[in-house]
Each structure stands twice: as structure tokens, then as C-alpha cells.
Amino acid sequence: MVRPTLKKVTAELLEAARVAGVMVDGELAGKIISERAMRYIKYPNPRYRFMTGDYYDVDHDSFLLMKKTLLRLGRLVDFPCGTSLWLQVPGKKNEMTCVVQNFKLHRYYRFGAGSQPAAPEMIKCLKTGEVVLAPAHKDLVTTLAPVRDSLGDVVGVVEFCSPNPGSKTLVPAWS
Numbered sequence: 001m002v003r004p005t006l007k008k009v010t011a012e013l014l015e016a017a018r019v020a021g022v023m024v025d026g027e028l029a030g031k032i033i034s035e036r037a038m039r040y041i042k043y044p045n046p047r048y049r050f051m052t053g054d055y056y057d058v059d060h061d062s063f064l065l066m067k068k069t070l071l072r073l074g075r076l077v078d079f080p081c082g083t084s085l086w087l088q089v090p091g092k093k094n095e096m097t098c099v100v101q102n103f104k105l106h107r108y109y110r111f112g113a114g115s116q117p118a119a120p121e122m123i124k125c126l127k128t129g130e131v132v133l134a135p136a137h138k139d140l141v142t143t144l145a146p147v148r149d150s151l152g153d154v155v156g157v158v159e160f161c162s163p164n165p166g167s168k169t170l171v172p173a174w175s
Contacts, residue, residue: 003165004079009141010133013160016076017131017145020158024069026149029087029156031062032099041097041114042089052114066100070158074102079162082106085147086122087156094118096156105161107134107142122157129154139167 004012033041034057045051070083082105089095097115098108108119118126125132125144134142141164147156 006141006165009077009079009162009165010143012077012079013081013141013143013162014131014133016073016081016160017143017158019076020073020145020160021131021148023073024066024085024145024147024158026147026153026155028062028066029085029099029147030149032058032066032085033087033097034058038090038097042092044114050112053112063100067102070100070102073158074160077160077162080105082159082161084109084159084161085156086118086159087147088118088126089115094123096122099156105140105163106159107137107140107161108159125157126154137164139164139169 037055037057040052040055066085070085074081074083080103082101082103084101084106085099086096087099089097094117095115096118101109110116121132121134121144125146129146132144134144141162143160145158146154147158149155
């Protein structure tokens with residue numbers, strides 16, 4: 001199998017992100033995490049740092065529909081591609097939580113983190129409402145797509161992440 005070029009990977013990820021920006025429903029995304037779970041994400045207990053994961057309740061219908069949508073969007077490209085949905089934590093400026101993730105490639109997700117500060121490129125995507133190509137990374141190529149609600153407000157981002165063809169590192173078993 002011929003490895004794609006960086007130019008091809010970047011172009012295909014940008015196109016997949018453009019499609020996601022049109023298709024991914026911000027109203028559906030907002031229904032996934034339960035109110036109780038979001039409260040633990042927003043106000044984590046410092047004594048029990050993994051409690052957020054213990055109380056990660058979701059609306060299963062919304063979660064599965066989003067997971068399937070992200071899986072399909074990841075198949076728009078001809079190479080391995082991880083997809084993740086990130087939403088803003090209500091009331092926390094520039095704080096994001098990973099709602100759904102597929103595959104083993106992720107640039108931003110950290111195991112066990114209920115939320116984390118938004119990367120500068122996430123903030124740019126949220127503010128401009130445009131597809132953003134993340135800065136160069138030696139092992140990964142990443143694009144971000146805005147997720148809009150019914151009022152057109154950007155409420156989150158979809159992350160597309162693929163191996164950088166120039167990298168000598170193997171795809172990680174997990175990130």
C-alpha cells in the first residue's frame with residue numbers, strides 16, 4: 001500500500017471537517033451528557049479525581065447516533081482517522097470535554113480527564129466557526145470542524161486526527 005502524502009492527508013482531512021461542519025448536529029451533541037454528569041465535569045471533586053468518569057451518564061440514543069455519525073465521517077478519508085466530539089463545558093470559558101471518540105488517534109484527549117483547557121486551535125474554531133488545520137505535529141495531522149446548534153452558535157468541535165505520513169513513529173495503541 002502506498003502511503004499518502006502530507007498534502008493529500010491534509011486536503012482530505014480538511015474536506016472531512018468541512019462535511020462535518022455541515023452535518024454534525026449541535027442540539028444532538030448537547031443532549032448526550034446528562035445534567036448530573038456535566039455537573040461532575042464542571043465541578044470535579046479534588047479528593048476523587050476519577051469520579052467524573054464514574055458518573056459519566058449519557059443519553060444512549062444520542063450518544064450512539066453521534067458515535068455512528070463520527071465513524072462514518074472518519075471513513076471519508078482513505079487512511080486511518082480518529083474522530084472525537086468536543087463540547088464546551090457550560091460556564092467555564094475555554095474549557096472543553098471530550099464527549100465521544102472513535103479509533104485510537106487523538107491529539108487532545110488525555111485518559112481520565114473530565115475536561116481540559118481548550119487548545120488555541122479549538123478556541124479559533126469556536127470563535128470563527130470555520131474549519132481549522134491544527135499546527136504541525138511530528139506524528140499527527142489534525143483538523144477541527146465547528147459544531148453548531150439550531151441558532152447557528154458554535155457549541156463544540158469535531159476533531160479529525162490521522163498519522164503524519166512523514167512520521168517514523170507507529171500509530172499508538174492508545175493516546
